[in-house]
Amino acid sequence: MAGGWSHRHLLDLQSLSPDELRAILFLARDYAPIADRADAHSDELRGKVVANLFFEDSTRTRVSFSVAARRLSADVVDLMGPGSSASKGESIGDTALNIAALGVDLIVVRHKASGAAANLANIVTCGVVNAGDGRHEHPTQGLLDTYTLAEAAGRLDTFDMSGLTMAIVGDLATSRVARSNIAALTKLGARVICVGPPGLCPRSLRTLGAADGSCEVSHDLDAVIAHADAVNVLRIQFERHAPGVPAAEAAAAARSGESPGPARTGGAVSSGREYRELYGLTAERAARMKPAAVVMHPGPINKGLEMDASVADGARSVILRQVSRGVAVRMAVLRLCAAAATA
Ligand code: CP
Numbered sequence: 455m456a457g458g459w460s461h462r463h464l465l466d467l468q469s470l471s472p473d474e475l476r477a478i479l480f481l482a483r484d485y486a487p488i489a490d491r492a493d494a495h496s497d498e499l500r501g502k503v504v505a506n507l508f509f510e511d512s513t514r515t516r517v518s519f520s521v522a523a524r525r526l527s528a529d530v531v532d533l534m535g536p537g538s539s540a541s542k543g544e545s546i547g548d549t550a551l552n553i554a555a556l557g558v559d560l561i562v563v564r565h566k567a568s569g570a571a572a573n574l575a576n577i578v579t580c581g582v583v584n585a586g587d588g589r590h591e592h593p594t595q596g597l598l599d600t601y602t603l604a605e606a607a608g609r610l611d612t613f614d615m616s617g618l619t620m621a622i623v624g625d626l627a628t629s630r631v632a633r634s635n636i637a638a639l640t641k642l643g644a645r646v647i648c649v650g651p652p653g654l655c656p657r658s659l660r661t662l663g664a665a666d667g668s669c670e671v672s673h674d675l676d677a678v679i680a681h682a683d684a685v686n687v688l689r690i691q692f693e694r695h696a697p698g699v700p701a702a703e704a705a706a707a708a709r710s711g712e713s714p715g716p717a718r719t720g721g722a723v724s725s726g727r728e729y730r731e732l733y734g735l736t737a738e739r740a741a742r743m744k745p746a747a748v749v750m751h752p753g754p755i756n757k758g759l760e761m762d763a764s765v766a767d768g769a770r771s772v773i774l775r776q777v778s779r780g781v782a783v784r785m786a787v788l789r790l791c792a793a794a795a796t797a
Pocket of ligand 1: 511512513514515516586592595752753754
């Protein structure tokens with residue numbers, strides 16, 4: 455199997471070995487020239503069908519998987535929760551069984567329930583790729599973040615991340631992105647420091663590192679900012695803290711600087727102004743980063759709350775690079791899982 459990879463599914467990064475992570479990242483590096491060019495493609499998945507089943511909203515991940523599959527010449531089927539028979543009460547399992555019965559080779563699934571992708575993998579015969587399941591993992595985001603940091607730090611030859619430090623800042627308690635980043639980066643030798651207020655960044659995160667001490671927790675961003683090679687800022691996921699309140703409304707309430715009240719933000723922030731002062735990646739804080747350190751964010755960004763717009767769009771930002779590298783990483787994941795499914 456290519457590069458030692460033998461899995462039909464990609465469900466998480468926590469269970470992968472460093473060699474398996476590197477197998478994906480090396481193949482992504484090979485695909486990068488194709489991923490970057492709209493007029494380039496490979497024939498490796500010609501005749502295969504990839505179905506995107508997105509039961510939660512997405513811009514970057516869904517489009518990126520579609521572009522990745524097309525770059526490999528696969529046929530792509532897009533199915534979103536709204537507009538599907540989920541509205542008639544069909545379960546995600548029955549939806550997936552029906553999609554698989556149509557001759558699909560790979561299902562890419564996003565769902566609000568942690569473990570949804572693993573549950574599907576147990577009942578369908580085709581490959582399953584997790585595009586984000588609840589608070590559990592978002593493995594391709596963890597991989598593309600790792601790739602982007604490796605590229606910025608000149609580590610594409612080995613993906614040995616030792617000596618590098620990533621600070622993951624903000625709402626880690628509900629973050630599948632954080633879990634996948636911590637798994638991948640610490641397995642490849644990096645140091646990860648989780649930073650945020652105690653309610654959003656619990657001490658229990660320390661147990662997620664691959665080795666003792668490889669994942670730390672701090673509640674003091676100013677003490678950490680000058681030591682990181684990458685500051686990966688996370689969105690406050692208001693939809694998970696205050697179900698029923700539109701996330702955009704909760705973010706606007708927090709950004710207003712007033713105390714928005716726990717009903718509107720689920721208590722995630724007591725005051726947007728205070729959150730920005732203590733944990734926002736402001737222009738002033740970004741100026742205290744190491745000279746070559748980069749700013750990352752998985753998107754979408756609550757600009758003016760967790761990160762200043764001038765930082766998101768500034769010289770240190772590799773945020774759009776993360777998005778474009780997502781195509782190469784997802785090409786690698788689709789290719790490896792499809793090859794394992796037919797082996
Ligand atoms: N980073 C990420 O998962 O973005 P989307 O929700 O837009 O896919």
